[in-house]
Amino acid sequence: MAISGDEVLHVAHLARIALTPADVERFSAQLSSIVDHFAALAAVDTEGVEPTAHPLPLSNVMRADTVAPSLPQATVLANAPEQEDGFFRVRAVLE
8 A cells, every 4th residue: 555645645644744755755654665565464364373472482580578667867978979867868959
């Protein structure tokens, strides 16, 4: 299915993108190729194939959530460039 230059210009207008005539020609060819690939996928017989989001089964691999002692506050703040009243001192990001 060929995508016309007018269709490319319409999409560019909706996206508020300025295109040169060379861009329109190039994108028309590229988008036509993409639509042709989707047409080929649509022609594949998928009868009896279960829908899936991923071809392999996925599972989250996470370590056990165990309680462990924290570092002492003095040790943590020892590497801080600036500290104040037992906390990290950082620049204000909002005024």
